[in-house]
């Protein structure tokens with residue numbers, strides 16, 4: 001085989017990566033350049049001839065750098081984004097270097113076995129039924145899709161319908177119920193699965209966006225036939241955790257008469273179960289039928305890694321398996337291809353393994369508890385800023401803020417303008433939302449690196465953006 005000199009390109013990448021990571025704290029959190037500037041900087045005709053790889057890597061890193069946002073910074077609070085840990089980043093480098101198409105155990109025994117072990121660790125860490133099946137997918141969107149595909153299989157199989165073979169034409173109607181504040185990825189998963197996004201029955205929530213069990217009970221009374229209930233552990237704006245045990249009671253009561261499945265979208269909050277402090281808030285999650293979470297959120301692995309967990313292995317397997325005569329035939333080993341929507345795939349569980357092995361259960365607990373403590377500290381500081389209001393009950397790691405316009409004119413416009421000024425300052429980067437019809441700023445504390453100094457600097461910059469420049 002041809003053996004290239006790997007060192008120049010990898011050394012250039014190593015240098016550029018360290019340069020980025022070691023100087024994160026000195027740079028603005030926001031990008032320095034916008035999309036149009038970056039398009040212009042990168043635009044050149046498709047190259048006719050190539051360049052030395054080390055030159056390509058060095059130039060690539062230098063050119064895109066102004067357009068990079070410091071998502072792994074301790075004061076990046078946008079959306080819900082963790083910051084990769086050293087072990088996670090390093091493991092991901094190895095994944096690229098090893099270049100294993102981790103679909104089947106026979107050709108890739110090393111990383112397929114590692115994936116199986118990581119799956120077992122996660123079930124233990126999250127205290128979910130140990131015989132559940134697990135899939136490592138790109139993110140919670142796909143994890144929700146996988147879980148709901150298994151749900152669709154099972155509730156229809158219980159009526160005697162084979163959805164994998166026969167599709168949905170002529171099938172009994174399946175009703176999906178979800179809280180008023182379900183994440184949009186539930187709607188998209190339902191749409192892709194042909195269950196009809198517009199047919200989802202939305203169930204009323206309480207003031208912190210938690211689905212109400214009494215409302216679910218009432219809504220289910222009007223539903224005939226198979227039903228899938230989508231609960232949530234960590235609402236995107238408030239961090240609200242549905243009362244999972246009480247929702248499980250409602251679902252269990254219905255199971256006696258009709259096929260009913262309980263899914264928990266725990267993209268944000270499920271890792272709270274690793275902490276003895278937070279676990280009680282998530283009690284009852286273990287009674288569900290499927291769970292989705294993200295490693296790239298609170299576990300702080302690099303992008304991209306979501307996790308789907310399904311109690312009913314057969315339903316999960318039927319929904320996702322793929323066999324072909326040119327592939328190794330199924331054996332006793334766990335083949336990733338049986339649990340994922342994609343066929344060829346990178347070994348994304350590797351970074352999860354490295355992160356879990358580095359942190360241990362105690363480290364994961366410290367991470368999630370630490371972020372919740374920083375969210376509380378931030379909320380306390382915000383409440384002391386005149387004209388600032390924390391709009392949610394901070395039960396997890398999300399802080400939702402509104403700011404009163406000092407001129408008394410338009411609080412929505414003032415809140416949005418304050419956010420822009422804060423983002424522009426480069427000190428901290430929360431993101432925007434609309435909650436209960438009003439503009440709000442969302443701070444999501446999901447990074448292992450965020451500390452008290454970050455909170456103090458953020459509060460100072462927020463106060464500036466709200467008052468001095470207002």
Ligand SMILES: Cc1ncc(COP(=O)(O)O)c(C=O)c1O
Nearest residue numbers: 080139140141183185236267294
């Ligand atoms: C509750 C919830 N579910 C699903 C998702 C989608 O996650 P991903 O972007 O990893 O697909 C998110 C993203 O923030 C979320 O908050």
